Amino acid sequence: MPLTATAIKNAKPTDKDQKLYDQGGLYLMVRKSGTKTWKYGYWGANGKQGTYTIGDYPEISLQEAREAHLKARRLVGEGINPTEGKRQQAAKLAIQEKRFSDYCKEWIAKQNYARSTLGDLEQRLEKNIYSGLDKRPVDSYSTRDLLDILTPVAQRGAKETAKRMAGIMRQVFNDLLLLGLIDNNPAQGLAELLPKPDHRQKSNFGHITDKVDLKNLLTQIHNPSPRQSPITTAALKLMPLLFLRPYNIRHMKWDYIDFDTAMLTIPAEEMKSNRELKVPLAVQAIAILQEVREMNKPGPYVFITSHGHGKPMSENTTTAAIKRLINPNTNETYGTGFMTSHGFRHTASTFLNEMGYSPDAVELQLAHTNKDRVRATYNKAQLLDERIRMMQEWADYLENLRKT
Template identity: 30%
Template sequence: MPAQKGLTAAVLNAAKPGDKPFKLYDRDRLYVLVSVAGSKRWAWAYRLDGKDHTLQLGRYPDVSIIDARKARAAAAKHVEAGQHPGEVNKETIAAVKKEQANSFGPIAAEWIDANRKTWSPWYLQQVETFLTRYAINGDLGAMPIRAITVPDVVRMLKGVSEGKIRTGEERKKGSPTIAILLRQWCSAVFRYAILDGRADRNPVSDLKASDVIKRAPVKNNLALSPAEFRKLLTALPGYGGNRVTKIAIELLALFFVRTGELRQAEWKEFDFDARQWTVPAVRMKKKNVGDHIVPLSDQAVALLTELKAITGTVKTGRDWLFRNTRRPAECMSATTVNRALEGMGFNGSASIGFSAHGFRGTASTLLHEQGFKPEVIEVQLAHTEKNAVKKAYNKARYLTERVVLMQSWSDYVEALKLDIKTDSGEPATA
């Protein structure tokens, strides 16, 4: 009797030759004949015109289990029409191979090869590992790329995000970060296939990551209270991480810029005589606002001087302030600061959910409470003006007042860091 569930690769790979040939049955009279020499060949037993016949379908593993089943199904249609499938076998196998070549897995592998030389080794390893594990070797891999629908992609992304996909290793929880990357990479594979007509549309383009990938609740722009801010700053010296990472956290607290603007900063952007850091427009969230000036307070200059003695001596490549310790040609990873905050107990599960981006909300809230003009705060935050008349951005706008604001803010942060309190319990300000 043919096995109801069919053969598996594990069973076929483990099959050893015996003293005489034997058959391993799949289903629908499809089987593999194992010879005494150890070769394994697919065959299908069918009946036509009152007689039994056998159709050879190729050698395993050259013809996979999925391909053999497809070939058998195609051959069965010829038998139903009164034809011997052997007469059209070559055309059937060719059609199966053509369909396989247009399935998601081979096209995804092509896309990886096409980009292999342009990616860093670390990024290439990420793409190959996770795209192969969850998509190429998963359900999507064997599907014709034209047949893949939005629900097919959603099932895969949700499975990874929620930890419902098992790939040999058991996962206790999901991985939303990997799911987000998979969405990005799968979208790129569909676009690649569209270019030469192997796909008509990109189903991933209909999906936002937030539609299917649920992160643990995190308040990215959480505004810390003065007490919470003091707790973070006083805990920082005792954190066992790299000194450069600690400086990055302190500068984010002083500058309240976006993390990417600081991580990708280069020493050439700093004018210590003018006491200014000019963030190039290309690195701003709204690139049309132009360059952005960050006045340097006394505390910021002291931190930058210390940092330059550590990272400013590298003579090759980009002159990053924050060089990646594993990949010196690149800047600090996007996750480094948040991992440090997690290690300090301020980010991650069972914490208040404070991330690096939260320094912006903290500064905005507390500076407004301290009575600084809202328009000055907004310009220093590099928020664009919605009013079309005022939208043109001037990097020097309110610069004199912003110099005062940034020094006052640094004094406030220093008082928190040193745990200096007034009679009211709040930090002393200059």
């Protein structure tokens, strides 16, 4: 006969596990330890016996156990393993609660990105896709939805960024597909639907290779708008001197700088190459950094956001500042593909090689890891000495070019 609430409450443990049956395969397992657990025994579609654990008593009452048992029986009748059905239901609930950014961050955590790459990637994801993709559960998006999110990114000129975002979407959605959280990958083939980058351009990054153009740009940087933050101006002044990746400028810390030896040492985890980089600081660079130190509030970062909180300057700050500068030769802004914050690296490489400096020293200072260029036969100490001289002479060249 069916169980009663009183019988369940009064059931005592014995020296053996015992089953108290209710109806339709539902029973209460009373273990020797005193634990009481609701279970459902059934025969599956494959002819094999199965057991579905509903949960413990008294957390689950008799009435609740019967309701769960009824749902499980329906699944068995449809040929579905109720345990698997329970997992799928939990997954569906998780989908309703979690958003694309949650899954994307989990995917990123499994990748072996350098910290510098990771920082820039997270900023691009925040700026370009999280807001658009976090509005609905991940199983509700179509390829058309994703295309509507990325097309504006490509149309504003960031076609390579849009393509990269499409690639990340594809990999994240593919993981969700393999986990059974979605039925298809809406990002499959998405990159092919985006406007194609113009590979006829000389570089992915606008940069200057003409002396007159470089002089004009330096003049503009050293004569900023009164509305521009002095910290932003200092960052722009330092960029052509050090020709680091923009991330390494923005995330530079005071701890990395030795004013006594005039050396900036960027740790390996901050570098795209995953190798420590020593950057000799010319007297002009030291002067800029000392000015910033006097302007800044105490904190780890050299170039902080204007909003306070001690956070590093955003990527948009330097990019927007360059875009506002006017190229007197074309009367257009430098942001129209003529120059970018990353372009200083290309510019320095072009000029330094033309000025006769060792290609190996230039490549090392750019933190490139091309083994054919940076040969192991070179003595590293000699290369550093050459780079110290090169960085000071480069700073002198830029200063003289601007002032003449």
